[in-house]
Amino acid sequence: MIDFLKKIYARENSSSRDKANERLRIVLAHDRTGTSTHLIEVLKEEIIEVIKKHVEIDGTPEVTIVHEGRQSALDINIPLKGR
């Protein structure tokens, strides 16, 4: 029982640090590249439109900003339908 409570307590407490890390990850990605969440959405829609003209898409495409050190890159993942 005490172990159980400790776990709950730890989980609740870890949330503010985890939350801070999560928020920083997103905000720094946008700050560094001068992009907004909205721009990423627009990009995603337009990229999908172009791809769709030529191949069939399967599942949910993902467009995110990824980091390698202080360098940023646009990570585009578009699953294609197999025959």
Add this chain to the structure above:
Amino acid sequence: MNNSENNGSQVIVVTSGKGGVGKTTTVANVSCALARMGYKVAVMDLDIGLKKLDLILGLENRVIYDIVQVIEGECTLKQALVKDKRFNHLYMLPAAQTRNKDDITPEQVKALCDEMRKDFHFIFIDCPAGIEQGFRNAISAADKAIVVTNPEVSAVRDADRIIGMLESAQFKDIKLIINRIRMDMVKSGNMLSIEDLLEHLCIELLGVVPEDKNVVVSTNKGEPIILNEKSAAAIAFNNIARRIAGEKVEIPDFSENSSFWSRIKTLFSR
């Protein structure tokens, strides 16, 4: 002061973006520590209009001239430099309180620093908060940069912006000081850890300074904290000074994550 040593002098700017994170406290204590070690050190207050370095060093009553008067030719550099009362090799060039940050230019700061290089081993520039003219003046003459931040989202975001701007300004040597960390809060999951900050900012760590009530007490008295041997912040600032002087000083084991600390240790023993 003598004019014999002009090679190997370093101009180091201490900056942060966000205000109130501990730039002036860092400049004051690290420069006192280096002066105590025997180096000739000058501190240049570029927070024109909002000066604080003279107060933190307890030198406010000795100020006669300021940096703007030197630049405008009203007095010589030698006349404006205030000698510290405790450390023989420490001098401060005061900021002007009644002038503005755009009353001086980056070129003028650079010329002044070049003039000072022959007399000092280290010249620290206390940068104002923000990313405007004051920041541009402060980084113009520097060879190296120290970015001070707190383990807090807004301070980290500003630090990231500043690091980006320093990189665009071709700075090759940018190091991080994490100030006001509380390991008890990190452990309970309520504060960003050292590891978290390094992961976000991706720059080399120069030092970690804990939150310490003694800092406020020293500031009240106008005494550097490094004179208080029992203070955790004093130990941290002394260690930072030794690392700046090229010594290999391990970051104390804050016992957060041993594998992480061993990585940091190898980083500094290279």
